Amino acid sequence: MAGSDAKTPRERYRAQVRAEIKQHAWEQIATAGASALSLNAIAKRMGVSGPALYRYFAGRDELITELVRDAYRSLADAVHAAAVTGADPAALAHVLRDWALADPHRYFLVYGTPVPGYHAPDEITGISQEIMADLLTAWTAFEPDPPASPFAAHLTDHRDWAGDHPAPPGVLRRALAFWTRLHGVLSLELAGHFTGMGFDPDRLFRAELDDLVGREG
Incomplete structure (x- = not known):
C-alpha cells in the first residue's frame, strides 16, 4: 500500500510542469542572464499561454x-x-x-x-x-x-x-x-x-x- 505521503497524479503532474519551467528558466538565465527572466518567454518555449504558467508560479x-x-x-x-x-x-x-x-x-x-x-x-x-x-x-x-x-x-x-x-x-x-x-x-x-x-x-x-x-x- 502506498504511504500516506504519496502524491496524487495531479500533484505529480504539477511537480513535473514546475520542474520543466525551472529547466527552461535555467536555460534562459544561461543565455540572457537572470534579469531577463520572462515567464511569457518560457510559456512560448513550452507551447502554452502565459497565463497558463501563472498557475504554477505566481510571477517572476x-x-x-x-x-x-x-x-x-x-x-x-x-x-x-x-x-x-x-x-x-x-x-x-x-x-x-x-x-x-x-x-x-x-x-x-x-x-x-x-x-x-x-x-x-x-x-x-x-x-x-x-x-x-x-x-x-x-x-x-x-x-x-x-x-x-x-x-x-x-x-x-x-x-x-x-x-x-x-x-x-x-x-x-x-x-x-x-x-x-x-x-x-x-x-x-x-x-x-x-x-x-x-x-x-x-x-x-x-x-x-x-x-x-x-x-x-
Missing part, C-alpha cells in the same frame, strides 16, 4: 526564489556532506569551487550581481547561513584561538551574518576573510577575467587557499 519573483532556493540547497547539502566527515576549511573550499565550476550560471545567480527588483525571502538567508555555520565549525576546529585583530574586535558586536554560531571573534575574522577571498577568485575565474593572463586559475585558487590556511603554496 516566485520562480527566481525557487531557483535560488534550489541553488543554495544544493551547495548547502554539498558543503554539509563534507563537513560532517570532519573536513577542514581547505576541503570545504574545494567543494565550493567544484560546485561553482559545475554550473557557473547557478553560482552567479546566488553570488553574482543581484537581480534588479528582486529581494530574497528570509528562508533563503537561512539556507545560506547553514553554509556559513559549517564553515565556522570547520574553522573553529582548525584554529580555535586565532590572534586578535582590530576587525575581529569589530565582529564581536557585528556578527548577524554568522547567525547563532558561537564561534569567537577571531574565528569569525578568519572565516570571513576565507569566504570573501575565495569568492573573489572564483567570481573572476568564472567571469573569464583570467583568460589570456597566462596562469592556471586552479593553481591561483590553491595558492590563495594555502595562504589563508597558513601553508606554503
Whole structure:
C-alpha cells in the first residue's frame, strides 16, 4: 500500500510542469542572464499561454526564489556532506569551487550581481547561513584561538551574518576573510577575467587557499 505521503497524479503532474519551467528558466538565465527572466518567454518555449504558467508560479519573483532556493540547497547539502566527515576549511573550499565550476550560471545567480527588483525571502538567508555555520565549525576546529585583530574586535558586536554560531571573534575574522577571498577568485575565474593572463586559475585558487590556511603554496 502506498504511504500516506504519496502524491496524487495531479500533484505529480504539477511537480513535473514546475520542474520543466525551472529547466527552461535555467536555460534562459544561461543565455540572457537572470534579469531577463520572462515567464511569457518560457510559456512560448513550452507551447502554452502565459497565463497558463501563472498557475504554477505566481510571477517572476516566485520562480527566481525557487531557483535560488534550489541553488543554495544544493551547495548547502554539498558543503554539509563534507563537513560532517570532519573536513577542514581547505576541503570545504574545494567543494565550493567544484560546485561553482559545475554550473557557473547557478553560482552567479546566488553570488553574482543581484537581480534588479528582486529581494530574497528570509528562508533563503537561512539556507545560506547553514553554509556559513559549517564553515565556522570547520574553522573553529582548525584554529580555535586565532590572534586578535582590530576587525575581529569589530565582529564581536557585528556578527548577524554568522547567525547563532558561537564561534569567537577571531574565528569569525578568519572565516570571513576565507569566504570573501575565495569568492573573489572564483567570481573572476568564472567571469573569464583570467583568460589570456597566462596562469592556471586552479593553481591561483590553491595558492590563495594555502595562504589563508597558513601553508606554503
